[in-house]
Amino acid sequence: MGNKEKGILLLLVSALGFSMMAVFVKLSGDLPTIQKTMFRNLVTAVIAFSMVMVYKERLWGRWENQKYLLLRSTLGTLGIVFYFYAIDHLVLSDADMLNKLSPFLLVIFSALFLKEKAHTFQLLAVLIAFVGALFIIKPSFHVDLVPYGAGLLSAVFAAGAYTVLRFLGGKESFATVVFYFSFFSTVVLLPFVIFFYEPMTVKQTVYLLLAGSFATLGQLGITAAYKFAAAREISIFFYSTVVYTSIFSFLFFDQLPDLYSIVGYLIIFAASLYMYWHNKRVE
Template identity: 45%
Template sequence: MGIFCILLSGLCFTGMNTFVRLSGDLPTMQKVFFRNFVAMIFAFVMMVRKKDSFRPKPGNMKYLLIRSVGGVAGMVGNFYAIDRLDLSDASMLNKMSPFFALVFSAIFIKEKVRPKQAIAIVVAFLGALCIIKPTFANANLFASVCGFLGGMAAGGAYTCVRYLGLRGENGRLIVFFFSAFSSATMLPFLLFNYHYMTWQQWATLLLAGACAAGGQFSITAAYTHAPSREISVYDYAQVIFAAVVGYLVFGDVPDVLSFVGYAVICGMALWMFFYNRKADGTAPAKKV
Protein backbone atom coordinates (compact mmCIF):
# COMPACT_ATOMS: atom_id res chain seq x y z
CA MET A 1 0.00 0.00 0.00
CA GLY A 2 2.80 2.42 0.91
CA ILE A 3 4.63 1.78 -2.41
CA PHE A 4 1.50 2.31 -4.51
CA CYS A 5 0.66 5.53 -2.67
CA ILE A 6 4.11 7.04 -3.09
CA LEU A 7 4.24 6.19 -6.83
CA LEU A 8 0.81 7.76 -7.27
CA SER A 9 1.98 10.84 -5.40
CA GLY A 10 4.93 11.12 -7.81
CA LEU A 11 2.59 11.18 -10.80
CA CYS A 12 0.32 13.71 -9.15
CA PHE A 13 3.14 16.03 -8.09
CA THR A 14 4.68 15.89 -11.56
CA GLY A 15 1.34 17.01 -12.93
CA MET A 16 1.18 19.76 -10.31
CA ASN A 17 4.67 21.04 -11.16
CA THR A 18 3.89 20.99 -14.87
CA PHE A 19 0.68 23.00 -14.48
CA VAL A 20 2.38 25.44 -12.10
CA ARG A 21 5.04 26.15 -14.71
CA LEU A 22 2.45 26.37 -17.49
CA SER A 23 0.60 29.04 -15.50
CA GLY A 24 3.29 31.47 -16.59
CA ASP A 25 4.71 34.63 -15.05
CA LEU A 26 2.69 34.90 -11.84
CA PRO A 27 4.04 35.59 -8.33
CA THR A 28 5.14 32.43 -6.52
CA MET A 29 2.89 33.23 -3.54
CA GLN A 30 -0.13 33.54 -5.83
CA LYS A 31 0.57 30.12 -7.30
CA VAL A 32 1.00 28.62 -3.83
CA PHE A 33 -2.32 30.10 -2.67
CA PHE A 34 -4.42 28.72 -5.51
CA ARG A 35 -2.68 25.34 -5.40
CA ASN A 36 -3.53 24.98 -1.72
CA PHE A 37 -6.98 26.53 -1.82
CA VAL A 38 -8.16 23.97 -4.36
CA ALA A 39 -6.56 21.16 -2.33
CA MET A 40 -8.32 22.47 0.79
CA ILE A 41 -11.71 22.24 -0.93
CA PHE A 42 -11.00 18.64 -1.99
CA ALA A 43 -9.93 17.73 1.54
CA PHE A 44 -12.96 19.46 3.08
CA VAL A 45 -15.40 17.61 0.83
CA MET A 46 -13.75 14.26 1.58
CA MET A 47 -13.84 14.89 5.33
CA VAL A 48 -17.52 15.84 5.22
CA ARG A 49 -18.38 12.76 3.15
CA LYS A 50 -16.48 10.52 5.57
CA LYS A 51 -18.00 12.38 8.55
CA ASP A 52 -14.54 13.01 9.95
CA SER A 53 -13.95 15.24 12.93
CA PHE A 54 -12.18 18.52 12.26
CA ARG A 55 -10.72 18.43 15.77
CA PRO A 56 -7.17 17.04 16.01
CA LYS A 57 -6.42 14.31 18.51
CA PRO A 58 -5.16 15.57 21.89
CA GLY A 59 -1.58 16.81 21.74
CA ASN A 60 -1.36 16.82 17.94
CA MET A 61 -2.02 20.49 17.22
CA LYS A 62 1.60 21.61 17.60
CA TYR A 63 2.80 18.87 15.24
CA LEU A 64 0.16 19.86 12.68
CA LEU A 65 1.45 23.43 12.89
CA ILE A 66 5.08 22.35 12.48
CA ARG A 67 4.10 20.13 9.54
CA SER A 68 2.26 23.05 7.94
CA VAL A 69 5.07 25.58 8.40
CA GLY A 70 7.57 23.13 6.91
CA GLY A 71 5.20 22.30 4.08
CA VAL A 72 4.65 25.95 3.16
CA ALA A 73 8.39 26.68 3.20
CA GLY A 74 9.06 23.59 1.09
CA MET A 75 6.39 24.52 -1.42
CA VAL A 76 7.54 28.12 -1.84
CA GLY A 77 11.10 26.93 -2.45
CA ASN A 78 9.93 24.25 -4.88
CA PHE A 79 7.64 26.56 -6.88
CA TYR A 80 10.34 29.22 -7.11
CA ALA A 81 12.76 26.62 -8.47
CA ILE A 82 10.21 25.16 -10.91
CA ASP A 83 9.79 28.54 -12.62
CA ARG A 84 13.54 29.01 -13.10
CA LEU A 85 15.16 25.57 -13.50
CA ASP A 86 14.69 22.52 -15.69
CA LEU A 87 11.69 20.60 -14.36
CA SER A 88 13.83 17.54 -13.59
CA ASP A 89 16.46 19.65 -11.73
CA ALA A 90 13.80 21.25 -9.55
CA SER A 91 12.17 17.88 -8.89
CA MET A 92 15.48 16.24 -7.96
CA LEU A 93 16.39 19.00 -5.51
CA ASN A 94 12.97 18.60 -3.93
CA LYS A 95 13.59 14.85 -3.77
CA MET A 96 16.33 15.46 -1.23
CA SER A 97 13.37 15.49 1.17
CA PRO A 98 13.46 11.71 1.89
CA PHE A 99 17.08 12.00 3.02
CA PHE A 100 16.18 14.88 5.30
CA ALA A 101 13.11 12.95 6.47
CA LEU A 102 15.44 10.13 7.51
CA VAL A 103 17.67 12.55 9.42
CA PHE A 104 14.77 14.30 11.14
CA SER A 105 13.08 10.97 11.91
CA ALA A 106 16.26 9.84 13.66
CA ILE A 107 16.51 13.06 15.66
CA PHE A 108 12.90 13.61 16.64
CA ILE A 109 11.08 10.26 16.57
CA LYS A 110 14.09 8.04 17.22
CA GLU A 111 13.93 5.93 14.05
CA LYS A 112 17.37 4.33 13.90
CA VAL A 113 19.88 5.53 11.28
CA ARG A 114 22.80 3.18 10.69
CA PRO A 115 26.32 4.36 9.74
CA LYS A 116 25.94 3.28 6.09
CA GLN A 117 22.69 5.22 5.88
CA ALA A 118 24.49 8.30 7.19
CA ILE A 119 27.14 7.85 4.48
CA ALA A 120 24.40 7.66 1.85
CA ILE A 121 22.93 10.94 3.10
CA VAL A 122 26.30 12.70 2.83
CA VAL A 123 26.95 11.35 -0.68
CA ALA A 124 23.43 12.34 -1.76
CA PHE A 125 24.20 15.87 -0.57
CA LEU A 126 27.28 15.86 -2.82
CA GLY A 127 25.03 14.75 -5.67
CA ALA A 128 22.76 17.71 -4.95
CA LEU A 129 25.78 20.00 -5.26
CA CYS A 130 26.26 18.73 -8.83
CA ILE A 131 22.77 19.97 -9.64
CA ILE A 132 23.07 23.23 -7.70
CA LYS A 133 26.53 24.02 -9.15
CA PRO A 134 27.43 26.51 -6.38
CA THR A 135 29.53 29.01 -8.34
CA PHE A 136 28.95 32.67 -9.10
CA ALA A 137 28.91 31.72 -12.79
CA ASN A 138 25.64 29.85 -12.24
CA ALA A 139 22.87 32.33 -13.03
CA ASN A 140 20.33 30.01 -11.41
CA LEU A 141 22.26 29.52 -8.17
CA PHE A 142 19.66 31.24 -5.99
CA ALA A 143 16.82 29.22 -7.51
CA SER A 144 18.83 26.02 -7.00
CA VAL A 145 19.48 26.84 -3.34
CA CYS A 146 15.78 27.63 -2.87
CA GLY A 147 14.90 24.24 -4.36
CA PHE A 148 17.38 22.49 -2.06
CA LEU A 149 16.13 24.29 1.05
CA GLY A 150 12.59 23.51 -0.07
CA GLY A 151 13.52 19.83 -0.08
CA MET A 152 14.92 20.19 3.44
CA ALA A 153 11.73 21.84 4.69
CA ALA A 154 9.61 19.18 2.99
CA GLY A 155 11.67 16.48 4.71
CA GLY A 156 10.83 18.04 8.06
CA ALA A 157 7.16 18.20 7.09
CA TYR A 158 7.09 14.51 6.11
CA THR A 159 8.70 13.61 9.42
CA CYS A 160 5.80 15.32 11.16
CA VAL A 161 3.36 13.43 8.92
CA ARG A 162 5.03 10.18 9.97
CA TYR A 163 4.87 11.13 13.65
CA LEU A 164 1.23 12.20 13.39
CA GLY A 165 0.47 8.84 11.79
CA LEU A 166 2.12 7.07 14.71
CA ARG A 167 -0.07 9.15 17.04
CA GLY A 168 -3.18 8.02 15.17
CA GLU A 169 -4.07 11.28 13.43
CA ASN A 170 -6.50 11.15 10.50
CA GLY A 171 -4.62 11.55 7.20
CA ARG A 172 -7.44 13.59 5.67
CA LEU A 173 -7.29 16.04 8.56
CA ILE A 174 -3.53 16.39 8.08
CA VAL A 175 -4.07 17.34 4.43
CA PHE A 176 -6.96 19.70 5.22
CA PHE A 177 -5.10 21.45 8.04
CA PHE A 178 -2.00 21.98 5.90
CA SER A 179 -4.00 23.24 2.92
CA ALA A 180 -6.05 25.63 5.09
CA PHE A 181 -2.98 26.89 6.94
CA SER A 182 -1.00 27.52 3.76
CA SER A 183 -3.96 29.25 2.08
CA ALA A 184 -4.36 31.56 5.08
CA THR A 185 -0.61 32.24 5.14
CA MET A 186 -0.51 33.17 1.45
CA LEU A 187 -3.70 35.28 1.49
CA PRO A 188 -2.02 38.57 2.54
CA PHE A 189 0.54 38.20 -0.27
CA LEU A 190 -2.31 37.56 -2.72
CA LEU A 191 -4.29 40.62 -1.59
CA PHE A 192 -1.36 43.03 -1.80
CA ASN A 193 0.30 41.63 -4.93
CA TYR A 194 -2.46 40.06 -7.02
CA HIS A 195 -1.73 39.70 -10.73
CA TYR A 196 -4.57 39.45 -13.22
CA MET A 197 -4.97 35.93 -14.62
CA THR A 198 -6.27 34.78 -17.99
CA TRP A 199 -8.71 31.90 -18.18
CA GLN A 200 -5.82 29.64 -19.25
CA GLN A 201 -3.92 30.55 -16.09
CA TRP A 202 -7.01 29.94 -13.96
CA ALA A 203 -7.40 26.54 -15.60
CA THR A 204 -3.76 25.51 -15.12
CA LEU A 205 -3.75 26.54 -11.44
CA LEU A 206 -7.02 24.72 -10.79
CA LEU A 207 -5.53 21.61 -12.39
CA ALA A 208 -2.38 22.12 -10.32
CA GLY A 209 -4.53 22.21 -7.20
CA ALA A 210 -6.38 19.05 -8.19
CA CYS A 211 -3.09 17.22 -8.81
CA ALA A 212 -1.75 18.58 -5.53
CA ALA A 213 -4.74 17.22 -3.64
CA GLY A 214 -4.14 13.77 -5.13
CA GLY A 215 -0.44 14.02 -4.32
CA GLN A 216 -1.03 15.17 -0.75
CA PHE A 217 -3.51 12.40 0.03
CA SER A 218 -1.23 9.81 -1.55
CA ILE A 219 1.99 10.85 0.17
CA THR A 220 0.24 11.32 3.51
CA ALA A 221 -1.11 7.78 3.22
CA ALA A 222 2.35 6.50 2.27
CA TYR A 223 4.17 8.07 5.22
CA THR A 224 1.47 7.18 7.74
CA HIS A 225 1.43 3.52 6.63
CA ALA A 226 5.18 2.85 6.43
CA PRO A 227 8.50 4.11 7.84
CA SER A 228 10.42 6.45 5.55
CA ARG A 229 13.29 3.94 5.19
CA GLU A 230 10.93 1.42 3.54
CA ILE A 231 9.33 3.62 0.89
CA SER A 232 11.64 6.58 0.25
CA VAL A 233 13.36 5.01 -2.79
CA TYR A 234 10.09 4.90 -4.72
CA ASP A 235 9.73 8.66 -4.32
CA TYR A 236 12.46 9.05 -6.96
CA ALA A 237 10.13 7.82 -9.68
CA GLN A 238 8.91 11.42 -9.78
CA VAL A 239 12.27 12.52 -11.19
CA ILE A 240 11.81 10.13 -14.12
CA PHE A 241 8.29 11.44 -14.67
CA ALA A 242 9.57 15.03 -14.48
CA ALA A 243 12.44 14.40 -16.91
CA VAL A 244 10.07 12.91 -19.51
CA VAL A 245 7.43 15.62 -19.13
CA GLY A 246 10.05 18.39 -19.00
CA TYR A 247 11.55 17.22 -22.29
CA LEU A 248 8.23 16.63 -24.07
CA VAL A 249 6.43 19.77 -22.86
CA PHE A 250 9.19 22.34 -22.24
CA GLY A 251 12.14 20.97 -24.21
CA ASP A 252 14.26 20.77 -21.03
CA VAL A 253 17.61 19.02 -21.48
CA PRO A 254 19.66 18.92 -18.23
CA ASP A 255 23.43 19.33 -18.47
CA VAL A 256 26.01 16.62 -17.74
CA LEU A 257 26.58 17.68 -14.12
CA SER A 258 22.86 17.47 -13.45
CA PHE A 259 22.76 13.92 -14.81
CA VAL A 260 25.72 13.06 -12.56
CA GLY A 261 23.77 14.47 -9.62
CA TYR A 262 20.69 12.43 -10.57
CA ALA A 263 22.78 9.26 -10.75
CA VAL A 264 24.46 9.90 -7.39
CA ILE A 265 21.25 10.71 -5.51
CA CYS A 266 19.22 7.89 -7.06
CA GLY A 267 22.13 5.50 -6.58
CA MET A 268 22.34 6.35 -2.89
CA ALA A 269 18.58 5.97 -2.54
CA LEU A 270 18.73 2.49 -4.12
CA TRP A 271 21.72 1.48 -2.03
CA MET A 272 20.01 2.64 1.15
CA PHE A 273 16.81 0.82 0.22
CA PHE A 274 18.48 -2.54 -0.39
CA TYR A 275 20.70 -2.10 2.65
CA ASN A 276 17.61 -1.53 4.80
CA ARG A 277 15.94 -4.65 3.40
CA LYS A 278 18.98 -6.77 4.14
CA ALA A 279 19.55 -5.29 7.60
CA ASP A 280 15.94 -5.49 8.72
CA GLY A 281 15.07 -8.76 7.00
CA THR A 282 11.70 -7.31 6.01
CA ALA A 283 9.72 -6.76 2.82
CA PRO A 284 9.95 -3.33 1.19
CA ALA A 285 6.58 -2.20 2.48
CA LYS A 286 4.04 -3.14 5.08
CA LYS A 287 0.66 -4.50 4.13
CA VAL A 288 -2.25 -2.59 5.57
Protein backbone atom coordinates in the same frame (compact mmCIF):
# COMPACT_ATOMS: atom_id res chain seq x y z
CA MET B 1 -2.36 -8.36 -8.09
CA GLY B 2 -0.78 -8.63 -4.64
CA ASN B 3 -0.62 -5.83 -2.07
CA LYS B 4 2.98 -4.95 -2.94
CA GLU B 5 2.14 -4.63 -6.65
CA LYS B 6 -0.89 -2.47 -5.79
CA GLY B 7 1.34 -0.27 -3.64
CA ILE B 8 3.88 0.13 -6.45
CA LEU B 9 1.16 0.98 -8.97
CA LEU B 10 -0.39 3.58 -6.63
CA LEU B 11 3.04 5.09 -5.95
CA LEU B 12 3.66 5.43 -9.70
CA VAL B 13 0.26 7.13 -10.05
CA SER B 14 1.15 9.42 -7.14
CA ALA B 15 4.48 10.30 -8.75
CA LEU B 16 2.67 11.12 -12.00
CA GLY B 17 0.23 13.33 -10.07
CA PHE B 18 3.01 15.35 -8.43
CA SER B 19 4.89 15.60 -11.74
CA MET B 20 1.80 16.94 -13.51
CA MET B 21 1.35 19.42 -10.65
CA ALA B 22 4.85 20.74 -11.35
CA VAL B 23 4.12 20.98 -15.08
CA PHE B 24 0.96 23.05 -14.57
CA VAL B 25 2.68 25.29 -12.00
CA LYS B 26 5.38 26.06 -14.59
CA LEU B 27 2.83 26.43 -17.42
CA SER B 28 0.90 29.03 -15.39
CA GLY B 29 3.66 31.46 -16.30
CA ASP B 30 5.06 34.56 -14.68
CA LEU B 31 2.81 34.80 -11.62
CA PRO B 32 4.07 35.38 -8.05
CA THR B 33 5.17 32.12 -6.44
CA ILE B 34 3.01 32.82 -3.36
CA GLN B 35 -0.06 33.29 -5.58
CA LYS B 36 0.57 29.93 -7.24
CA THR B 37 1.05 28.24 -3.87
CA MET B 38 -2.16 29.65 -2.43
CA PHE B 39 -4.31 28.58 -5.38
CA ARG B 40 -2.76 25.11 -5.34
CA ASN B 41 -3.53 24.67 -1.64
CA LEU B 42 -7.01 26.19 -1.94
CA VAL B 43 -8.02 23.38 -4.30
CA THR B 44 -6.51 20.77 -1.97
CA ALA B 45 -8.31 22.32 1.02
CA VAL B 46 -11.69 22.03 -0.73
CA ILE B 47 -11.11 18.39 -1.65
CA ALA B 48 -9.73 17.52 1.81
CA PHE B 49 -12.70 19.25 3.46
CA SER B 50 -15.12 17.02 1.53
CA MET B 51 -13.11 13.95 2.64
CA VAL B 52 -13.25 15.03 6.29
CA MET B 53 -17.02 15.44 6.01
CA VAL B 54 -17.58 12.13 4.21
CA TYR B 55 -15.47 10.09 6.65
CA LYS B 56 -16.66 12.11 9.68
CA GLU B 57 -13.13 12.96 10.85
CA ARG B 58 -12.11 15.86 13.10
CA LEU B 59 -11.85 19.07 11.10
CA TRP B 60 -9.19 20.74 13.26
CA GLY B 61 -7.67 17.75 15.03
CA ARG B 62 -7.28 17.17 18.75
CA TRP B 63 -6.42 20.06 21.07
CA GLU B 64 -3.24 18.41 22.35
CA ASN B 65 -1.92 18.13 18.78
CA GLN B 66 -2.47 21.75 17.75
CA LYS B 67 1.13 22.93 18.11
CA TYR B 68 2.37 19.99 16.04
CA LEU B 69 -0.27 20.52 13.35
CA LEU B 70 0.68 24.21 13.23
CA LEU B 71 4.39 23.37 12.99
CA ARG B 72 3.79 20.78 10.26
CA SER B 73 1.65 23.29 8.33
CA THR B 74 4.21 26.09 8.65
CA LEU B 75 7.09 23.90 7.48
CA GLY B 76 4.99 22.41 4.68
CA THR B 77 3.92 25.84 3.43
CA LEU B 78 7.51 27.09 3.30
CA GLY B 79 8.55 23.89 1.54
CA ILE B 80 5.98 24.34 -1.22
CA VAL B 81 6.77 28.05 -1.70
CA PHE B 82 10.47 27.29 -2.19
CA TYR B 83 9.67 24.29 -4.41
CA PHE B 84 7.40 26.33 -6.67
CA TYR B 85 10.07 29.06 -6.91
CA ALA B 86 12.60 26.40 -7.98
CA ILE B 87 10.12 25.00 -10.53
CA ASP B 88 9.70 28.43 -12.09
CA HIS B 89 13.44 29.09 -12.42
CA LEU B 90 15.06 25.70 -13.06
CA VAL B 91 14.78 22.78 -15.44
CA LEU B 92 11.79 20.88 -14.07
CA SER B 93 13.70 17.67 -13.35
CA ASP B 94 16.47 19.60 -11.51
CA ALA B 95 13.90 21.19 -9.17
CA ASP B 96 12.24 17.82 -8.61
CA MET B 97 15.45 15.96 -7.80
CA LEU B 98 16.63 18.62 -5.35
CA ASN B 99 13.27 18.33 -3.60
CA LYS B 100 13.80 14.54 -3.46
CA LEU B 101 16.68 15.08 -1.02
CA SER B 102 14.05 15.30 1.74
CA PRO B 103 14.11 11.54 2.62
CA PHE B 104 17.85 11.80 3.28
CA LEU B 105 17.38 14.90 5.44
CA LEU B 106 14.60 13.08 7.26
CA VAL B 107 17.20 10.60 8.52
CA ILE B 108 19.18 13.45 10.11
CA PHE B 109 16.14 15.27 11.53
CA SER B 110 14.69 12.06 12.99
CA ALA B 111 18.00 11.38 14.75
CA LEU B 112 18.22 14.96 16.08
CA PHE B 113 14.63 15.59 17.12
CA LEU B 114 12.99 12.16 17.52
CA LYS B 115 16.08 10.42 18.94
CA GLU B 116 15.82 7.69 16.30
CA LYS B 117 19.10 5.88 15.73
CA ALA B 118 20.78 6.79 12.42
CA HIS B 119 22.67 3.80 11.04
CA THR B 120 26.08 4.25 9.46
CA PHE B 121 24.77 3.20 6.03
CA GLN B 122 22.04 5.89 6.26
CA LEU B 123 24.57 8.62 7.02
CA LEU B 124 26.73 7.40 4.14
CA ALA B 125 23.71 7.54 1.83
CA VAL B 126 23.04 11.14 2.95
CA LEU B 127 26.62 12.07 2.13
CA ILE B 128 26.44 10.42 -1.31
CA ALA B 129 23.12 12.17 -2.05
CA PHE B 130 24.60 15.58 -1.31
CA VAL B 131 27.50 14.88 -3.66
CA GLY B 132 24.84 14.23 -6.30
CA ALA B 133 23.15 17.51 -5.40
CA LEU B 134 26.43 19.36 -6.03
CA PHE B 135 26.51 17.97 -9.57
CA ILE B 136 23.02 19.38 -10.16
CA ILE B 137 23.72 22.74 -8.54
CA LYS B 138 27.20 23.20 -10.04
CA PRO B 139 28.21 25.81 -7.40
CA SER B 140 29.54 29.01 -8.97
CA PHE B 141 28.70 31.59 -6.27
CA HIS B 142 26.61 33.51 -8.80
CA VAL B 143 23.10 34.97 -8.57
CA ASP B 144 21.90 32.06 -10.74
CA LEU B 145 22.53 29.88 -7.69
CA VAL B 146 19.47 31.30 -5.89
CA PRO B 147 16.89 28.95 -7.50
CA TYR B 148 19.08 25.95 -6.60
CA GLY B 149 19.19 27.24 -3.02
CA ALA B 150 15.39 27.40 -3.10
CA GLY B 151 15.30 23.79 -4.30
CA LEU B 152 17.49 22.72 -1.39
CA LEU B 153 15.38 24.70 1.10
CA SER B 154 12.24 23.03 -0.26
CA ALA B 155 13.80 19.68 0.69
CA VAL B 156 14.84 20.97 4.13
CA PHE B 157 11.36 22.22 5.02
CA ALA B 158 9.66 19.16 3.51
CA ALA B 159 11.88 16.92 5.66
CA GLY B 160 10.96 19.03 8.70
CA ALA B 161 7.26 18.61 7.92
CA TYR B 162 7.69 14.83 7.50
CA THR B 163 9.56 14.68 10.83
CA VAL B 164 6.57 16.27 12.60
CA LEU B 165 4.24 13.85 10.79
CA ARG B 166 6.32 10.93 12.07
CA PHE B 167 5.96 12.30 15.59
CA LEU B 168 2.20 12.62 15.16
CA GLY B 169 2.03 9.05 13.88
CA GLY B 170 -1.56 7.83 13.86
CA LYS B 171 -2.81 10.49 16.27
CA GLU B 172 -4.65 12.34 13.48
CA SER B 173 -6.29 11.08 10.29
CA PHE B 174 -4.72 11.82 6.93
CA ALA B 175 -7.73 13.88 5.79
CA THR B 176 -7.53 16.05 8.92
CA VAL B 177 -3.80 16.72 8.48
CA VAL B 178 -4.15 17.57 4.78
CA PHE B 179 -7.12 19.88 5.35
CA TYR B 180 -5.43 21.61 8.30
CA PHE B 181 -2.24 22.18 6.28
CA SER B 182 -4.04 23.34 3.12
CA PHE B 183 -6.41 25.66 4.98
CA PHE B 184 -3.57 27.11 7.10
CA SER B 185 -1.46 27.72 4.00
CA THR B 186 -4.34 29.39 2.16
CA VAL B 187 -5.18 31.73 5.06
CA VAL B 188 -1.55 32.65 5.80
CA LEU B 189 -0.69 33.39 2.16
CA LEU B 190 -3.92 35.24 1.32
CA PRO B 191 -2.78 38.69 2.61
CA PHE B 192 0.43 38.44 0.54
CA VAL B 193 -1.55 37.37 -2.53
CA ILE B 194 -3.92 40.34 -2.11
CA PHE B 195 -1.00 42.76 -1.75
CA PHE B 196 1.06 41.36 -4.65
CA TYR B 197 -1.82 40.06 -6.76
CA GLU B 198 -1.24 39.68 -10.49
CA PRO B 199 -4.34 39.38 -12.71
CA MET B 200 -4.69 35.89 -14.20
CA THR B 201 -6.02 34.82 -17.56
CA VAL B 202 -8.59 32.04 -17.81
CA LYS B 203 -5.84 29.70 -19.01
CA GLN B 204 -3.62 30.48 -16.02
CA THR B 205 -6.52 29.95 -13.62
CA VAL B 206 -7.29 26.57 -15.21
CA TYR B 207 -3.62 25.59 -14.98
CA LEU B 208 -3.48 26.38 -11.26
CA LEU B 209 -6.74 24.52 -10.60
CA LEU B 210 -5.28 21.52 -12.42
CA ALA B 211 -2.06 21.85 -10.39
CA GLY B 212 -4.10 21.66 -7.18
CA SER B 213 -6.12 18.70 -8.46
CA PHE B 214 -3.02 16.72 -9.48
CA ALA B 215 -1.32 17.57 -6.17
CA THR B 216 -4.30 16.06 -4.36
CA LEU B 217 -4.10 12.97 -6.59
CA GLY B 218 -0.43 12.68 -5.62
CA GLN B 219 -1.17 12.95 -1.90
CA LEU B 220 -4.03 10.44 -2.04
CA GLY B 221 -1.97 8.04 -4.13
CA ILE B 222 1.04 8.01 -1.82
CA THR B 223 -1.17 7.57 1.26
CA ALA B 224 -3.06 4.66 -0.30
CA ALA B 225 0.19 3.09 -1.54
CA TYR B 226 1.65 2.90 1.97
CA LYS B 227 -1.52 1.24 3.24
CA PHE B 228 -0.89 -1.68 0.87
CA ALA B 229 2.87 -1.98 1.43
CA ALA B 230 5.51 -0.69 3.83
CA ALA B 231 7.53 2.31 2.73
CA ARG B 232 10.78 0.32 2.93
CA GLU B 233 9.43 -2.07 0.25
CA ILE B 234 8.22 0.40 -2.37
CA SER B 235 9.51 3.93 -1.61
CA ILE B 236 12.25 3.65 -4.26
CA PHE B 237 9.57 3.76 -6.98
CA PHE B 238 8.63 7.31 -6.00
CA TYR B 239 11.81 8.48 -7.75
CA SER B 240 9.93 7.81 -11.01
CA THR B 241 8.89 11.48 -10.70
CA VAL B 242 12.32 12.40 -12.11
CA VAL B 243 11.65 10.27 -15.20
CA TYR B 244 8.26 11.93 -15.65
CA THR B 245 9.55 15.47 -15.12
CA SER B 246 12.48 14.91 -17.49
CA ILE B 247 10.06 13.81 -20.22
CA PHE B 248 7.64 16.66 -19.49
CA SER B 249 10.50 19.20 -19.44
CA PHE B 250 11.33 18.23 -23.01
CA LEU B 251 7.74 17.92 -24.28
CA PHE B 252 6.31 21.10 -22.75
CA PHE B 253 9.29 23.41 -22.30
CA ASP B 254 11.94 22.08 -24.71
CA GLN B 255 14.33 21.77 -21.75
CA LEU B 256 16.76 18.95 -21.10
CA PRO B 257 19.04 18.48 -18.07
CA ASP B 258 22.75 18.85 -18.83
CA LEU B 259 25.29 16.07 -18.37
CA TYR B 260 26.27 17.18 -14.86
CA SER B 261 22.62 17.13 -13.76
CA ILE B 262 22.12 13.64 -15.19
CA VAL B 263 25.20 12.43 -13.27
CA GLY B 264 23.71 14.05 -10.14
CA TYR B 265 20.39 12.25 -10.71
CA LEU B 266 22.17 8.91 -11.00
CA ILE B 267 24.23 9.52 -7.83
CA ILE B 268 21.15 10.50 -5.78
CA PHE B 269 19.19 7.55 -7.13
CA ALA B 270 22.10 5.22 -6.31
CA ALA B 271 22.19 6.63 -2.74
CA SER B 272 18.46 6.03 -2.43
CA LEU B 273 18.79 2.48 -3.77
CA TYR B 274 21.67 1.82 -1.37
CA MET B 275 19.61 3.04 1.61
CA TYR B 276 16.55 1.13 0.37
CA TRP B 277 18.35 -2.24 0.25
CA HIS B 278 20.10 -1.74 3.59
CA ASN B 279 16.83 -0.69 5.27
CA LYS B 280 15.27 -3.94 4.05
CA ARG B 281 18.20 -5.92 5.44
CA VAL B 282 17.92 -4.18 8.81
CA GLU B 283 14.19 -4.90 8.94
